[in-house]
Amino acid sequence: MNVAFSALLVFLLLLPGFLFRTYFKRAEKVVLDIKPFGQAAIDAFLAALVLDLAWVWGAALVTSYRVNFNALLTLVAGDKSTNLDGAIAAVAADPWHPGIFFASLYAFAILAGFGSRYAVTRWRLDRRGAPLANFFRFDTPWYYLFTGYDRATPPDGVAIGAVVCLGSTAYLYTGVLIEYFLDEQGQLNRLVLASAARRPLSDDQTSGGGAGQENPIIDEERFYPIEGDYFVLRYSEVLTLNVRYLDLSG
Incomplete structure (x- = not known):
């Protein structure tokens, strides 16, 4: 397995963070994002970490499905792992559960982004003077x-x-x-x-x-x-x- 597959898997794991950030962020007019890429990537990584762990915990709580972390880490490591063939065989034997997991995770990330933005705006948590205004405030100075x-x-x-x-x-x-x-x-x-x-x-x-x-x-x-x-x-x-x-x- 080449490096491209490992990179794709890492992208799939980080994608929820970018989705959450995209739908949470209030865009000012036609400007999609004016933050430096490094800062945007850090925000997306932290959001992805929280969403991934929350969805793994939620899947274990409401279903009998358990994420095989050994297989996941093996696939991320790629050719450097000695258990690569077994990990690929495990995914190939049951491709539906990973597919459903990622699809539902992406939908959850989008809904969480919309819901969080609505909550911040509804209760004006980003208004100057609010306790957590610096944390919730959007990068839209002209709008404010x-x-x-x-x-x-x-x-x-x-x-x-x-x-x-x-x-x-x-x-x-x-x-x-x-x-x-x-x-x-x-x-x-x-x-x-x-x-x-x-x-x-x-x-x-x-x-x-x-x-x-x-x-x-x-x-x-x-x-x-x-x-x-x-x-x-x-x-x-x-x-x-x-x-x-x-x-x-x-």
Whole structure:
């Protein structure tokens, strides 16, 4: 037996961890994973170890099936083992039980990933300030920021203020955030705003009131509405970004 079979068997044993991690992780928009491969592999290995042992224990608890660890280790060792022929014969004599074991293990890993993510989100275990927030928190910083996830009560909306330079003039753009998009590296790419408006930032210097006392969404005297249903703002052109959570109940 060549090394490829041993590698395949190791992959089958580690696959539950990758499945669990894939379906547990909350992906931010189109970004599938922005973690370094080494860290992702460690996470998957630890998850696979827990899932494999749990499924072996569960199979022994509810069925008469017992995993033959001697045969398993022999197959993983490959040509270096003297009991290789016996291990292959044991699997060939009963291929259904190993097949059912792995198939059910993969289904369990997927369900466990979905269930764990639902539990974390349902009880907001990843909200900043929760006891285990650092452990459960997903790698989705823009999601947490633009949804106001860490607030005690969800906001009714999110207002965006962005400073953009056009030529030699700096403009302040405002609007209600409708959608946002990321690039392949997980960096913010575009913001889609409704009720967009803009004004020159130099108006702050001539205004009698403080710039921080205004409401940029309704200050029609100083802001010029932008025609159109939606305004797309490229993040690469933004100098500074302000996020304001709206509460319409007050």
